[in-house]
Amino acid sequence: MPSVCFYFQVHQPFRLRHYTIFDKTPNYFDDFRNASICRKVANKCYLPTNRLLLDVIRRYEGRFKVSFSLTGVVLEQFQQFCPEVMSTFDALAQTGCVEFLAETYYHSLSFLYSRQEFVEQVNMQMQLIQKLFGQTPRVFRNTELIYNNQLAETIESMGKFDAVITEGADHVLGHRNSNFVYRPPNCKNLKLLLKNYSLSDDIAFRFSNRQWNEYPLMANKFAAWVNRINGNGQVVNLFMDYETFGEHQWQDTGIFDFMAHLPREVLNHPDNDFRTPGEVAEAYPAMDVVDVPHIISWADTERDLSAWLGNAMQSNALHEVYRLEKLVKQTRDDQLLADWRKLQTSDHFYYMCTKYFADGDVHKYFNPYDSPYDSYINYMNVLTNLKARCEQALPGQTPPGNAAGQ
C-alpha cells in the first residue's frame, strides 16, 4: 500500500556581483551570471523535466502525481530570464496532479532569527503561488528542511497548514522509520512527513555512481524496493532537488528514462499509488509523535546547521543581516527591503562554509567564489553599503549598535 510521494525543490539564489568596499552603487546582484545560470539549468533540467512530467502525468490520467516547492526568488528569475519555464510550470499546475508547497519566499534562514520576518516571507511566497498557479499551499517546507518542534508550533499557529516536511534523520526517528505519517509534540492537527533519505539519495546522489553496488539503477529495481515497504509503511517520501534531473545527474546517465519508466513499474503493483504531500497528510493518520527538540536539516551527513552556521564568519554575517531588520523596515523603501531580503537567501551563507573547503567537494560545485573568505568579504561589503543606504534614507536616526562589521 505505500504511496510514493515526490517533492522537488526548485531554487536559484540571486548571486552577488563582485563588490568591493570601494563600490558605492546600490546594484548588488550579478544579473549576467544569474541569467546565464538560470538559462543553463532551464535547458538542462527545468524544461526537459517539466515536459517529461507533463507527458507522464497525461499518460497515466491522474494516477501519477508530484509536488514542487518553488522559492519566490527562483520564480522572479524565471519570469525575468526564461519565461518559457513559467509556462511549463503553469501547464503542470493545470493538470491537477501537481501540488505546490509553501516555504519562505527568499529561501531564508529567517525562522532562526526573526519570527515576524519569517511569517511575512511565507505569506509572500504563498501569495505568489496563488497568483501564478491558482493554488493555496497546504503543506509547508522550511529552507533546507530545517526543522524543530518550535517550527511546527509556529506553522500550526499560522492556521494555514495540514503538514510540515522535514528530513527523516535517524537520530530523531530511533527505531521508527520514515514511511509513516507522524505528529509533532504540542500540535493538535499538524502532521509531519519525513524524507526517506535512503531511497531519495539513491536517485539524487547515487544514481550515476559506478562504484555503487546497485549500479545501474533501473526503474523496475527501484519499484521492487518500494514494494518491499508493503506491510511496513504507508508512504515513501522521495524529496530531492529538482536539479537532480539533468543537472546533478546528467541526461546521459539515463535519469530521464528512469523517471519516464518509474510510474509504470510502481503502478504495476496494485497496492501502490502516487500521492502528493497534501493527499498523504489527509489519507493517513499520524502513527506516533516525533520529538525534535534540536534543529535538524537535510544537509551533509551531519543533518544540522553547520553548512550555514559553522564558523564565525557565517554567524556574524547572519547576525548582521538580521540586525538591520528594524532599520530597513523603518525606511519603508521597497527597493531597500527587496535588496535586504535577497541578502537573506541561505546560499550566501553556504558559500562561506569552511567545512570540507580544503578537500574540494560538493560544496565547491555550487559555489561561485574561489574561497569562503572571498564570499564573506563580498557579502559584508554589500551589507555595509545597504546599511549606509538605510541611514541615508533615515537622516538623524542613529541605529542601536555599531555599523555592520565595525
Add this chain to the structure above:
Amino acid sequence: MKVFMLGWEFPPFISGGLGTACHGLTRAMSELGVEVVFVLPKPFQQTASDHVRMLTPLQVKPQTVSSTQISTSFVQKELKHVTFHAINSALQPYATPQLYQQQIEQLIHQKATQEQLKAIGGMEEVRHWLSQEPSTMGQPGNYGGDMYTEVHRYAASAVRLSMQEQFDVIHAHDWMTYPAGIAVSAISGKPLVIHVHSTEYDRSGEHVNPLIYDIERRGMHAARKIIAVSHMTRNIILARYGITGDKVEVVYNGVERNGDASQYNKIGIRSDEKIVLFLGRITMQKGPEYFLMAARKVLEVMDDVKFVMAGSGDMMHRMIEMATQMGIGGKVLFTGFLHGKDVQKVFQMADLYVMPSVSEPFGIAPLEALNYDVPVLISKQSGVAEVLHHVLKVDFWDISEMANKILAVLKYPPLQLTLREHGNFEVRKLRWSDAAKKCIKVYQEMTQGG
C-alpha cells in the same frame, strides 16, 4: 644513505627562505636517520645591504681544519647525522653579481680585511688551481674577481672536500651551487639532484641574466633529478629550461612549529592602530610597490592603519621615496632587515601579513605568519598558494582587490578569527619530515634505478 648536500645558511645566520629550507630539510633528514655532509659557504663578513650584526660565529666547535684551509668542519649537537663543512667563500644566497662586485671591491679597499681576503683565497690561486684541474671545473674562470668565478672556485673547493667523503647522492640547492654539484658528480660518479628554490625568471622577470640562466640550465640538464618547490616552479623549469616532465618532482617546503600562543599574549605590545606587514627582501620579485599602492587605497578609506615594510633590498630606497611621493610617508614604516626575535615581534604585532610577490616559487614566510597566528594575504603568483586554502589570495597586480581584502581583514573581525583558526591548523600539516621523506624517495629511486 648518505647525502653530499650543497646548501646555504644555518641558524643563527638565516636571512631568507633558502636558509630556512636547507635547515628544515636537513634537520628532518637527520631525524630520519639519513647521513648528511652539509657544505655551505662560510659567512666572512657582514652583508653590505643590511645591518645584521653577526656577533658570534656559528655555535660550533671546530673539529678539524683541513690542511688545505679551504674549509672549516663542525657539527651541530641537535643534528647527529650531519657533518658540516663551511667553505671560505664570499657567496651569499641573495647576492646579485653587482652586489658581489661591490663587496669584493669594498674588501680590497679595506686594509683591515686584507687578511680576510687572503683567507677566502685570492683569485690567482684559484685560477692556478682551476687550470690544474680543468676537467672538473668546466671552464676556467675568466671573469676576474666576479661572482661567476667565485661560483666556480667554490665548486673547486667542494670537489676537494668531496674527495675526502663517501656518499651516495649529491643534492645542490639553487644556482650558485649547481656548478659545484656538477663537478662533484663528475668526479665521484654519484647522481646529482638539484633543488630549485627559485629561478632567474622569478628573480628578474623577463630581464634574465644570461650567465646565470646558463648555469641554471646546465645544472638542470646535468642533474639526474630535479626537485621543484611548487608546480609553478616546475612549470617554469619545463617551459623555460627545456626539461622533460618526468625528471621534475614537486616537494613542498614545510615549516617548524615555532608559534607560541602563550608568548603572543604575554608580549601584548599593541598600539591602537592596525598593522599590516610586508616581510621579505625589498626587491622586484617581491612586489613591494604593489604593497604601497594598495596601502594608499586602504588609507583612503581607513585612517588608523600602519604599514610595516620589514626587510632590505635593492628597491628599498625607491620604496621610501615612493611612499613619500604618494603622501603616505607617515603611515609606512621601514624597519630594515630583521632577524630572530625581531621577526617574531613584528609578526606578533601584525594584524595581517601580505606577500604581494610577482613571482614566488614557494614562499615560506606566509607559513611562518600562520604559525604566529597572523592571517595571510598572498599573491596568486606564489607556489605556496597551491597548498594553502585558508588564506586570502589576490593577483599581485590587482591593487584594488588587494586593498579590498586588506580592509576586510581590518574591518570584519570574524574574518580575521576564521582565517587564523583554520590557517594555523592547516599549516601544521606542512611538515619538513614529509618533505624530507619525498626527497629520500627521490634518492632511492635514483640509486636503485642505476
